[in-house]
Amino acid sequence: MSIGCNDEPGMCLSLTDLFARIGDKWTLKVVDALVHRPIRYNEIHQAVAGISQRMLTRTLKGLEQDGLINRTMYLTIPPRVEYELTELGQQLIVALQSLYDWALVHQQAMSAARANVARTAQDEKLPPGHD
Amino acid sequence: MSIGCNDEPGMCLSLTDLFARIGDKWTLKVVDALVHRPIRYNEIHQAVAGISQRMLTRTLKGLEQDGLINRTMYLTIPPRVEYELTELGQQLIVALQSLYDWALVHQQAMSAARANVARTAQDEKLPPGHD
DNA sequence: CTGTATCCGTGCTGATACTG
């Protein structure tokens, strides 16, 4: 059982590198916006709350570079650009599912642990034996 | 098929939040160092190439807060502190496995796509039709 | 509509020095 992030150089590039690529602030959300069907630039912009044009364009470019999405441009007036997941992109979604499932089940445990630590830290700050 | 990052607020917190927690520069590598057995601070420091004391301590604290690892301190001289994965942490490793498998299979495709794009970009910069 | 270009603040990170 290992995820091989400190083994040989070749192994390290896999998970760590994948996270470096899709683990940023927006990529996952943008990908999620494309899950169901091809979708236009502005639609993504609306679907992904809070993203700026700059970041949306950057994220889409990155995903396109990695072969996870396709960009299709229609030279109409006004112009129209659609983005869709490639086969590779769809398979990534599938691979992410198990992690998603884990997160659904265990995020509560993580939050609880975090809250517990926070509470303990609070206690430490109280004057000892002030009863 | 969805990873629910733009759905209701409750869903969005799962995968995105998980990535926010373990998707940073070091967490995965530190976790990987703990996979096999309890391990001491300095051992991790050596196992995870390039990490600074500051980042190692921070990362360990974060993992401990999330309930993914346990810290055990032995008040010997010199002091000795061991870190180990909790049940939760070990289950996370399992969940990461499928993503790891995917990465192993497809990172080549992603790299290829990236290289292809880079080459295309090069072509665009060349003077057209100069034989 | 679909981007690009620029500026700028913030936060992450590494380096270094210090402590129990």
Place this chain on the structure above:
DNA sequence: CAGTATCAGCACGGATACAG
């Protein structure tokens, strides 16, 4: 050995203005 404290650099991301 196992951290903590402080500072400085830089990359990331946001806001805004502009372009095809």
